[in-house]
Amino acid sequence: MEAGTVGGIVGGTVRRNTGRHGDSRLITDLMGLLGVAHVLVDPDLTAGYETDWTGAFTGRATAVARPGSTDEVAAVLRICAAHGVPVVPQGGNTGLVGGSVPAGAAIGAVVLSLRRLTAIEPVDAAAGLVTAGAGATLADVQAHARAAGLDSGVDLAARDSATLGGIAATNAGGERVLRHGMTRGQVAGLEAVLADGRVVRRLTGLPKDNVGYDLPALFVGSEGTLGVITRVQLRLVGLPSARTTALIALADITSAVELLARLRTAAGSLDAVELMFDDGIDLVRAHQGLPSPFPDRPADRSRPSGAHNTPYLLVECAGRTDPSDELAAVVETATGVLDVAVATTPTEQARLWAYREGHTAAVNALGVPVKLDVAVPLSRITAFIDGLRELVPAVARPARLHLWGHLAEANLHVNVTGLDRDDSRGREKLTDVILTRVAADGGGIGAEHGVGRAKMAWAGLSRSPAELAVIAAVKHALDPACLLNPGVLVPPYGIALTPGPPVPPA
Ligand code: FAD
Ligand code: MLT
Ligand code: ZN
Numbered sequence: 001m002e003a004g005t006v007g008g009i010v011g012g013t014v015r016r017n018t019g020r021h022g023d024s025r026l027i028t029d030l031m032g033l034l035g036v037a038h039v040l041v042d043p044d045l046t047a048g049y050e051t052d053w054t055g056a057f058t059g060r061a062t063a064v065a066r067p068g069s070t071d072e073v074a075a076v077l078r079i080c081a082a083h084g085v086p087v088v089p090q091g092g093n094t095g096l097v098g099g100s101v102p103a104g105a106a107i108g109a110v111v112l113s114l115r116r117l118t119a120i121e122p123v124d125a126a127a128g129l130v131t132a133g134a135g136a137t138l139a140d141v142q143a144h145a146r147a148a149g150l151d152s153g154v155d156l157a158a159r160d161s162a163t164l165g166g167i168a169a170t171n172a173g174g175e176r177v178l179r180h181g182m183t184r185g186q187v188a189g190l191e192a193v194l195a196d197g198r199v200v201r202r203l204t205g206l207p208k209d210n211v212g213y214d215l216p217a218l219f220v221g222s223e224g225t226l227g228v229i230t231r232v233q234l235r236l237v238g239l240p241s242a243r244t245t246a247l248i249a250l251a252d253i254t255s256a257v258e259l260l261a262r263l264r265t266a267a268g269s270l271d272a273v274e275l276m277f278d279d280g281i282d283l284v285r286a287h288q289g290l291p292s293p294f295p296d297r298p299a300d301r302s303r304p305s306g307a308h309n310t311p312y313l314l315v316e317c318a319g320r321t322d323p324s325d326e327l328a329a330v331v332e333t334a335t336g337v338l339d340v341a342v343a344t345t346p347t348e349q350a351r352l353w354a355y356r357e358g359h360t361a362a363v364n365a366l367g368v369p370v371k372l373d374v375a376v377p378l379s380r381i382t383a384f385i386d387g388l389r390e391l392v393p394a395v396a397r398p399a400r401l402h403l404w405g406h407l408a409e410a411n412l413h414v415n416v417t418g419l420d421r422d423d424s425r426g427r428e429k430l431t432d433v434i435l436t437r438v439a440a441d442g443g444g445i446g447a448e449h450g451v452g453r454a455k456m457a458w459a460g461l462s463r464s465p466a467e468l469a470v471i472a473a474v475k476h477a478l479d480p481a482c483l484l485n486p487g488v489l490v491p492p493y494g495i496a497l498t499p500g501p502p503v504p505p506a
Helices: 024-034 043-050 070-083 138-147 164-170 215-219 253-266 278-288 324-332 346-357 359-364 378-395 424-440 456-461 465-478
Strands: 063-065 087-090 110-113 129-133 150-152 187-193 199-202 228-238 242-250 270-277 311-319 337-343 370-375 400-406 411-417
Touching: 024 063, 024 070, 043 063, 043 110, 070 087, 070 110, 070 187, 070 228, 087 164, 087 228, 129 138, 129 164, 138 150, 138 164, 164 228, 187 215, 199 215, 242 253, 242 324, 242 346, 253 270, 253 311, 253 324, 253 378, 270 278, 270 346, 278 346, 278 359, 278 400, 311 324, 311 346, 324 337, 337 346, 346 359, 359 400, 359 411, 370 424, 378 400, 378 411, 378 424, 424 456, 456 465
Parallel strands: 063 110, 087 110
Antiparallel strands: 129 228, 150 228, 187 199, 187 228, 242 311, 242 337, 270 311, 270 400, 370 411, 400 411
């Protein structure tokens, strides 16, 4: 990485603000740099930056700074360092673990919004790369790449708002991981600004470039704790010209896992295998006013014995030639298939995807969920799900469990509604019980959304003390004053990290 601007690092301790707007010298300095229009202090204007997508995390910012270039990002960071005020980087604010807002240890921080960094450079088709500003939305990058005959290997339902910077910072997963891997594998290079204003940049686009540590990869998944990402160089993948999508009702999860195995071995065009249940589909239908995906079918044909937990797989195959026959050949010979709806046009496919992608909003409409994002080995997934259906009502009442996810990565989104937003003890207890079960089953407590503020206290269930010490050492080396996103991923300095929920105040 090149060393860029070397700013005046300011040592000393970080001053924690009270959360009240009105740090006039800091605000004056920021306004002097960015102009009044790009430093928001009016609560009506800052509100949208202060609460996360789920509504679970909220806190007042001293100001929202909206720089328009890498140099301005560096200057904002130098000013905040000089004032000892922490910074919360924010992209589309679609993150689901509370890392994008000034809550908890970051109350009173400056929210550094990257949304003005939207430039997208021309696609380099020969290298299969595109470089874009951190504030470019995934949807805009996808449209840009597709116009050049290529595509992004990363895709997720929040594409219209989620930014490349946020996607890199969270190492986002999404719906195409089984074919293209997580975001980390798609980031060829990036540019980031350190807490002291220095710029590090690796955007050569050379796939073979071995000189020690892979610094761009270090920032991927760092959740705004090591630097502010300002540009991202994304690998591009081939643009399929034909897609076939099938929504398949199955007798049970075992049948779903068997179908996944058959698809992997027999369908080279396999692009997505998403899991949901009929209670989730019903919820999305009620939320969006959608018809049944199987209009010709009696209402409960896919619910043997009246059960309300029939699993569904949304399977998509994509390629340069029509993958319909390849997909049909697997599905026709699979066991436990109760119903299939097939879509081959973009309009029909969007209708099927709406049942899957509508889950997040439909669940949130019921109230602020306890939102967990776990992975458990596929060999244990049936027992894990059965266990959850018993465990959740036993631990929390009233509680409603919602399950869906990305089956190919054994990634389950475990959401529980019914608990009061302010019932922090109840929420922590439920989180603790579920994540402890996940760890006991050999799973991971954070699959694709990151750790953020929501899971920080449980990181020790998925990482050893030695690993946590290395993570803390890297954080300390790059951000010794703990200015960047305090309370996310790494405990604010001076607070020991132990597995289990934070000890509630007496
Ligand atoms: P933000 O929410 O703004 O920030 C997320 C984190 O990244 C924060 O810690 C923030 O400080 C940090 N950050 C943001 N920008 C920068 C930057 N430029 N430099 C340094 N740090 C930065 N996630 C998945 O993985 N898979 C999914 O399938 C998926 N589906 C979703 C569907 C819906 C409907 C919603 C609402 C969310 C979904 N998410 C999913 C979560 C979310 O979209 C991703 O985490 C996304 O990567 C966040 O991007 P963002 O720009 O909104 O980041
Ligand atoms: C999803 O796959 O639907 C997302 O990761 C969002 C969520 O978990 O709510
Ligand atoms: Zn997901």
